[in-house]
Amino acid sequence: MARQSAHQPPLVVHVLHSFGTGGLENGLVNLINRTPPERYRHAILCLTESGAFEERLERPVPVVALHARPGHSFAEYAKIRRALAAWRPAIVHTRNLSALEAQIPARLVPGVRRVHGVHGRDVFDLEGRNRKYNLLRRAIRPLVQRYTAVSRDLARWLVDTIGVAPHKVVQIYNGVDQERFTPHGDDARGELPAGFLPPDALVIGTVGRLAAVKDQATLIRAFARLGDLAPEQTAGRLRLVLVGDGPERANLETLVGELGLNDRVWLAGDQQAVPAWLRTLDIFVLPSLGEGISNTILEAMATGLPVVATRVGGNPELVTPEESGLLVPPGDPEALAGALAQLVADPDLRRSMGEAGLARVRRDFHWENTVARYLEVYDGLLGRTAQALAS
Numbered sequence: 359m360a361r362q363s364a365h366q367p368p369l370v371v372h373v374l375h376s377f378g379t380g381g382l383e384n385g386l387v388n389l390i391n392r393t394p395p396e397r398y399r400h401a402i403l404c405l406t407e408s409g410a411f412e413e414r415l416e417r418p419v420p421v422v423a424l425h426a427r428p429g430h431s432f433a434e435y436a437k438i439r440r441a442l443a444a445w446r447p448a449i450v451h452t453r454n455l456s457a458l459e460a461q462i463p464a465r466l467v468p469g470v471r472r473v474h475g476v477h478g479r480d481v482f483d484l485e486g487r488n489r490k491y492n493l494l495r496r497a498i499r500p501l502v503q504r505y506t507a508v509s510r511d512l513a514r515w516l517v518d519t520i521g522v523a524p525h526k527v528v529q530i531y532n533g534v535d536q537e538r539f540t541p542h543g544d545d546a547r548g549e550l551p552a553g554f555l556p557p558d559a560l561v562i563g564t565v566g567r568l569a570a571v572k573d574q575a576t577l578i579r580a581f582a583r584l585g586d587l588a589p590e591q592t593a594g595r596l597r598l599v600l601v602g603d604g605p606e607r608a609n610l611e612t613l614v615g616e617l618g619l620n621d622r623v624w625l626a627g628d629q630q631a632v633p634a635w636l637r638t639l640d641i642f643v644l645p646s647l648g649e650g651i652s653n654t655i656l657e658a659m660a661t662g663l664p665v666v667a668t669r670v671g672g673n674p675e676l677v678t679p680e681e682s683g684l685l686v687p688p689g690d691p692e693a694l695a696g697a698l699a700q701l702v703a704d705p706d707l708r709r710s711m712g713e714a715g716l717a718r719v720r721r722d723f724h725w726e727n728t729v730a731r732y733l734e735v736y737d738g739l740l741g742r743t744a745q746a747l748a749s
Contacts, residue, residue, distance in 0.1 A: 368448035375456035378409035381653045382477040391416045392729045439463035461501045471739040475506045478650030508651040509672030533725030534656040541662035545637035563639040568604035577645040580694035582617045587699040598623045636661040659715035682715035
């Protein structure tokens with residue numbers, strides 16, 4: 359492991375559970391790839407294992423996987439401390455509850471400044487009310503010198519529920535790659551099964567891991583109900599596409615069959631060309647039971663799509679109801695079907711909402727701004743001034 363040199367930029371070690379596929383990992387990749395190399399160096403410490411997103415790093419970045427067992431122990435703390443001591447970072451940036459306890463061994467490394475990022479609440483505690491989890495968060499709170507939160511919802515929760523001092527919390531939205539995600543370019547309709555799409559198809563869809571928290575089951579049930587709400591001619595044109603894979607795939611395939619939707623619903627699996635798949639859709643849906651801030655909503659808005667999302671987490675901060683999309687209660691197929699029926703019946707509304715979302719993304723969600731905010735947090739902890747950086 360490379361040690362800190364007086365002639366090298368400060369090193370930030372990012373500690374996370376694993377480096378698999380997800381919004382947190384996507385944000386980290388963009389932060390690393392877009393950081394000016396003369397400002398900061400980066401390294402990644404995975405408590406369990408690395409994963410697919412390591413391939414997206416555009417520069418040499420040390421990635422170490424500790425293959426830790428579930429639950430932390432003194433032996434695991436010692437392993438983390440040894441890894442950090444060998445790197446001698448200027449800053450340790452842990453992310454989410456699963457990595458929070460790494461703040462303890464980080465505190466034992468001399469001179470290290472400490473940041474904790476909150477990208478969402480735990481999957482088993484979507485509203486952040488679990489007493490055991492919150493006792494842990496409060497116990498470690500004095501060790502954390504700065505918190506970052508990806509939504510205003512999470513920032514308020516840190517202050518109101520966890521008791522973090524407001525001046526320690528910095529809210530930073532994710533950006534979206536507006537060169538990849540755009541209304542213009544090839545779509546993936548040719549990748550769909552032969553005969554699946556009628557010539558005048560109206561395609562509803564979602565992108566995300568097939569997991570219980572993402573609740574694609576409610577979307578499938580809403581799509582079935584939509585067939586009853588829409589006029590017969592329109593109902594025949596409707597198709598549903600789910601992009602992604604995960605542990606719920608078999609259950610979702612069974613549900614599709616039980617509802618008699620095999621000829622109108624396609625589970626596309628994991629796809630690399632997500633921008634092209636989004637351009638396949640006419641309406642984007644995010645039916646999640648919980649979210650921190652949704653990268654896929656931002657990507658859909660950047661593609662010019664109207665969005666229907668559940669009113670959870672940071673979703674209301676992205677989707678302006680009746681302007682760029684519609685919000686519905688989580689786990690409510692009837693409400694979701696009603697929102698979809700409204701958009702299916704009104705092409706002008708779909709177009710105006712798509713245009714409003716696109717304008718919002720182009721105005722407010724640039725990765726360059728996001729990265730600049732994170733670097734400001736790091737600079738502040740190290741006492742680096744703009745004058746010193748310019749000299």
